[in-house]
Amino acid sequence: MLDYVKNPYEIEKKSFEIITKELGNKVFPEDEGKVIKRIIHTTADFEYADIxxxxxxxxxxxxxxxxxxxxxxxxxxxxxxxxxxxxxSEYGVQVFNYVGDEDVARKAKEERITRSIVAMRKAVKENPYGIFVIGNAPTALFELIRQVKEGKSNPSLIVGVPVGFVGAKESKEELLKLDIPYIVTRGRKGGSTVAAAIINAILYMI
Amino acid sequence: MLDYVKNPYEIEKKSFEIITKELGNKVFPEDEGKVIKRIIHTTADFEYADIxxxxxxxxxxxxxxxxxxxxxxxxxxxxxxxxxxxxxSEYGVQVFNYVGDEDVARKAKEERITRSIVAMRKAVKENPYGIFVIGNAPTALFELIRQVKEGKSNPSLIVGVPVGFVGAKESKEELLKLDIPYIVTRGRKGGSTVAAAIINAILYMI
Structure with missing residues (x-):
């Protein structure tokens, strides 16, 4: 059992070879393929090639x-x-998350809404043109879409891949109607690992 | 479109109702069901009920x-x-991760092995009886299994849910042979969100 691949570069290389092989006839434009393969690498779920x-x-x-x-x-x-x-950070990009902020928690409790909604309002105020990465909370994505429609935000990119059974699918269908750059996983599936994989895939292309 | 559920308790309640309904005839013992449903809640992937x-x-x-x-x-x-x-923290439990430590990175580079392996060696030295949660790296799980077999570690629990195409499945099959408490997702699937969901499910039962 101790005879396993221990070199991280070999592991990644072999993984992507297996993914490419198992995708078979499903071939994507180069950059798009890199994103989709990295999502599959992160989830071991080939359904992402379709959604x-x-x-x-x-x-x-x-x-x-x-x-x-x-x-x-x-x-x-x-x-x-x-x-x-x-x-x-090599490009001077910082990553923010406001969901743990005290003022966000307090306001969410007062209004009986998710912290994700309140955090998104704060995010839009501070970074109206930011890259928004939503891997978990449909409520965050709904709120962001509302702000875009109201002209308060004009994101450079929305990664809209919230997961779940209440609102995830619906929020993503709304995102697909917007006239801005987006990456979406249709339906219920998605998640924080998928969201991070998408950003990392883009980063590794540069 | 703005008419969506914004209350976090309602969202979670409704989600678990949908999951229970869609699981249909698949009924689990109470605690086990809570773990499996929280995994599905996190991934929107019902395959976890089987693996x-x-x-x-x-x-x-x-x-x-x-x-x-x-x-x-x-x-x-x-x-x-x-x-x-x-x-x-209410129970005095701390959560550690060594993969970003400088000494771990240095050693991994020297030996041309994954940082996960080196981090696991450090973890076992510092917490031989710990709760080990492995959601990503098969190499971490292989290393932990080796240490258990050599009598250097006797974990209180191993959550063994690494994901991927190289070693994930194999490492989990090895874990299933050990005589210690474990939770495993067989095959390729798993991930950090699944790992965290399992620990949170256990925590919410207490």
């Missing part, structure tokens, strides 16, 4: 945004933890 | 370990971020 939607031109715009040092806002600490912040 | 293996007696032992203040070690910062540390 991932990347709006035309989004990946080039996303790379530009990172090169310009546009900040990233995540809806969870987990997504924040999974993003390669060392590499982002 | 999750919880060794007999493990959940009672895991609850005891937390009540006793046994520390938790995770293989990634993401799993660490997803665990409810505020609630754990």
């Amino acid at each position: 991932t939607v990347i709006r035309d031109g989004t990946l080039d715009k996303a790379k530009d945004a990172i090169r310009k040092g546009i900040n990233i806002i995540t809806d969870t600490k987990m997504a924040m933890a999974g993003i390669n912040k060392r590499k982002l | 999750t293996v919880i060794r007999d007696g493990t959940l009672d032992k895991a609850k005891d370990a937390i009540r006793k203040g046994i520390n938790i070690i995770t293989d990634t910062k993401m799993a660490m971020a997803g665990i409810n540390k505020r609630k754990l």
Whole structure:
């Protein structure tokens, strides 16, 4: 049992070879393929090849945004933890998450709404043109979409991959109607690991 | 579109109702069901109902370990971020992750092995009886299993849910052979969100 691959580069290389092979006839444009394969690498779930939607031109715009040092806002600490912040800092990009802030917690309790909603309002105020990464909370995505529609936010990119049974699917369908750069996993699936994988995939293309 | 559920308790309640309904005939013992449903809540992936293996007696032992203040070690910062540390601290439980430590990075580079392996060696030295939570790296799980076999570690619980294409499945099959409390997701699937969901599910039962 101790005879296993211990070299991290070999592990990653072999993993992507297996994924490419098992995708078979499903071939994607180069950059898009890199995003989708990294999501599958993170989840071992090939359904993402069918449900991932990347709006035309989004990946080039996303790379530009990172090169310009546009900040990233995540809806969870987990997504924040999974993003390669060392590499982002080379471009001056900072990653923010407001969900643990005391004022956010207090306001959410008062209004009996999710902390994700309150955190998103704060995020939009501080970074109206940011890269928004939502891997968990449909309520965060709904709130962000509302702010975009009201002209209060014009995100450089929305990674909209909240997961779950109440609102996840619906929030993503709303995002697909917006005229901005987005990456979406349709339906119920998604998550913080998926969200982080998407940002890292873009980062590794630059 | 703005008519969506904004109350966090309602969202969670409704989610678990949907999950229970869609599980249909698949009924589990009470505590086991809570773990499996929280995994599905986190992933929106019902396959976890079929691949999750919880060794007999493990959940009672895991609850005891937390009540006793046994520390938790995770293989990634993401799993660490997803665990409810505020609630754990009520029992005096601390959560550690060594993968970002400088000495770990240096040693991994020298030996050309994953940081996960080196971090696990450090973890076992500092917490031989800890609760080990492995959501990402098969190499971390292989190393931990080796240490258990050599009598250097006797974990209170191993959450063995690494994800991926190289070693994940194999490492979990090895774990299933050990005579210790474990929770495993067989095959390729798993991940940091799954790992954190399992610990949180146990925590919310206490």
